[in-house]
Amino acid sequence: MSYPLPLSPFDGEPIVPEHHAPRGPLQSPLREELSRAKRIVVKIGSSSLTKEDSFITSTEKINHIVDAIATRMGTSDIILVSSGAVAAGMGPLGLQKRPSDLATKQAAAAVGQIHLAYEWGVSFARYNRSVAQVLLTASDIGARDRARNAQRTLDRLRQLRTVPIVNENDTVATSEMHFGDNDRLSALVANLVGADALFLFSDVDGLYDKNPSEPGARFIEEVRTGKDLNGVTAGDGGRVGTGGMATKVSAARLATRGGIPVLLTSAENIDAALADASVGTVFHTREERRLSAWKFWALYCADTGGAVRLDAGAVKAVTAGGNSLLAVGITEVIGEFHAGEIIDIMGPEGEVIGRGEVRFDSAELRGILGKQMEELPEYQRRSVVHADYLSNYASRI
Template sequence: MVERRLIGMDRQTVVVKIGTSSLTDERGQLDENRLNHHVNGVFHLREAGFRVVVVSSGAIAAGFHELGLSSRPRTLAGKQAAAAVGQGALVQRYRELFAAKGAGCAQVLLTRSDLESRGRYLNALATLNYLLEREVVPVINENDSVAVDEIRWGDNDTLASLVAGLLQADWLLLVTNTNGLYTDNPHKHPDARPIRRLDRIDEALIQQVDGSKSLLGSGGMRSKLVAARLAAETGVKVHIGTAGSEPEWMLRAVRGRGDGTTIEAAPRHVSRKQQWIAAHSTPAGRLQVDEGAVHALLEKGGSLLPCGIIAVEGVFFEGDIVEVTDPKGIPIGRGVTRYPSVLIDQVKGWQSTTVKGIAPDAPEEVIHRDDWVTAVVTESSCS
């Protein structure tokens, strides 16, 4: 019997990422039985009251055979052409399988630039919520047919973690061909033991994990741990594992009874805007600050004032994202600047009251605390 949630309770959101190796057969073609099994899992989650978003790989694997290729293409043009052919076939099968259960689904294609722009980020959020409110399952994939290396995530694990953060989801399920994390590579070491639960993922653990991947997929276990850490740090609980044999295996995973590895979520202590700053935005410039500013930002919960700035790098404007470094150049966080770079360069080191003498309308803070995130969930991408 399908487990149902009580009417009136807040509905939780689950993002399910399905990897290529979990969707295809040994020839690299879509496996109808596997695809149907995943749709059944999503159906049981929905019947239990969860809002479900699917992030699905498999477009390239579904399309390269139709191009007359015997294996997954290696060139960017070949991958994009295969995705252009395969994306339609993949989504059509999802539509047919969901329709057979009386549910609708919608294709959503994204590139990284869609989430780096604050306006497009909010538009994506509004679209996904609109679909979910009308009981339509969004099926998301990276827009492989038009994306280029500079704006591609490289694997849908990262895309899924960013979508989970965007929606402030409760769960991220990473469906893969390895049943979670082990003490060693289980394909090479039969005595490796499964790790059922992690409180957190640190860099040392990521470096220890074997980065091997399947011939058809682009993401190994290392990429899944990186994605899981990103999601967990934004308050999303993560489960990594293979598809169980029973139809309700996804529901079992979010009930804490899954067979893979579950990573606990950190407390959700940032706003959605701060989350966008941390995970999605690309800095337009860089500010180097003194030790007093470092202490104010990291220890006292303060804002960044002009007097704490040592140097400015790049050309940017009010409202842009900038990275902030300590006196040694080590990134400590990023935020939305309220000053353009030309003004900061002029008034760096000044007291705010002095700044008013040449810029009466300038705010007191260069970066307000509400528009700041620390480097705990930030990766430097400014060059």
């Protein structure tokens, strides 16, 4: 999912721009909820792990992060999603800028994953905590059985008092099958493990309506709906990362669709963020928009086997009406799939409006397109996608 914010690059800005007056501790019921969350996912960006003047991991920065996490682990279970593998591999390989071709990027990740895991392991050892590296690809979460296995592994690691450190498996992920950034991955992992909160840390102290270094930039304390983002511009990734504020906003809104509140701030603020959530920008959930775990997985994680195209009436029925998808509203079947697979559901112009678990094979479905239920033989009188197993992208605001 991506939220259509216009982009104007900013990354690597000062933690609190000088022209902004210092803010006191922020308070709200949601911040209190975040401070008490029992199962949380913490995502750390690449720039928060490397030295300012090089592509080498910073032991000082990592120790600061681990100190705060270890303190919070006295009351909460924590899963860490760590960027930085590619960045950590650039120094040892003598690369002066982030590689753009896939092979070099994967080579840097292969080298960097070892360095990064070692740094995390040494730092957590100060608190007698072991770490485990969990490398995931989009296909791992996209396949239901593999997603369950990942979930069980993460749960067992936490039971064994080991800190799971999750990263995208850049060494094998292809350009067609990847999460895109670890911000999105953190939102998906938070949903996978049933987290109570997601904390996103980068190098900016929160969300602003424009580049925070510009005079008049307005800090946004809370995001309750998409309307709070009207007029906001957000930047892309910096010199060592692939994310940026736009991807963090997108990830935050993705997590809230699964009912998981989010706090977004800088890694410099991690102590206060994990202690009482009195810093940064918080993103609220909305109960009326909350998706079940299955619908969230089907909509944002699952591999799809094909697609169907609907007429305008059927689009309205399955989105605004919340009805099951019937054969009469389908105009085209795309691809080959079997009953029980997840398929994309498209509007008349080819726009993807949702996903669902199909109840017909593609070959059988082609034979009943556009037919009313009473025109079908008894054994075919069922919905193509039942409403309980259909999730749509409508009502994102």
